Amino acid sequence: MTDTIPARLAALKTTPTPELKAQWRTLFDSEPPAFNRRYLESRLAYRIQELAYGGLKSQTIRRLERIGNDLDGGDRKKSRVRANLKPIVGTRLVREWQGVEHVVTVTTDGFEWQGRPYKSLSAIARGIAGTRWNGWVFFGLKSRRSA
Structure with a gap:
């Protein structure tokens, strides 16, 4: 292979998927994962x-x-589950309720709303709406159907 590295990287975008999989087998000495094309391209680019x-x-x-x-x-497995459950620390969740905008900040220990710490979004949603809500649904992090 006399191609320069930048040329090899650029060629990944136009290489047919079967050839990307063949490159994977050569560079990683294993079968390619069943992920999408962009994943294959990025991992191959890194490996090259x-x-x-x-x-x-x-x-x-x-x-x-x-x-x-x-x-x-x-x-x-635990890290993937946790990553899917809680937004990144520092994230600000904004919800307008009856004409008032409410901002909740994600903290390492839970959440903060109006300067007070909370362990759950549901407690904050209850404080805002005055009735029981699933906090994830209230702030749009989960649809009602999947709640």
């Missing part, structure tokens, strides 16, 4: 650069693994 220029330093890998373990104890 990794092989040409070198990967992450071992100390960086160890640090990332430590951070991951601190977050979820190394349980990747």
Whole structure:
């Protein structure tokens, strides 16, 4: 392969999917995952650069693994579930209710509304609406149908 790295990366966009999968088998020595084309392109691009220029330093890998373990104890399934359940810390959820705009901030321990900490969005929704609500539905993070 005499192609330059930038040319190989650019060619990924126009390479047919079967050829991307063949490149995957060559570069990763495994079967390609059943993910979409964009995923294959991005992982192949990373791998091409990794092989040409070198990967992450071992100390960086160890640090990332430590951070991951601190977050979820190394349980990747647990991290995916948690990521799907709670918005990122610092996210501001805005809801207008009866002409008044309410802003809730996601914190590490839960949520903050009107300067007070809350453990659940449902408690905040109840405070705003005066009746019981599913907090995730109230703030539009989950549809009524899936609630």
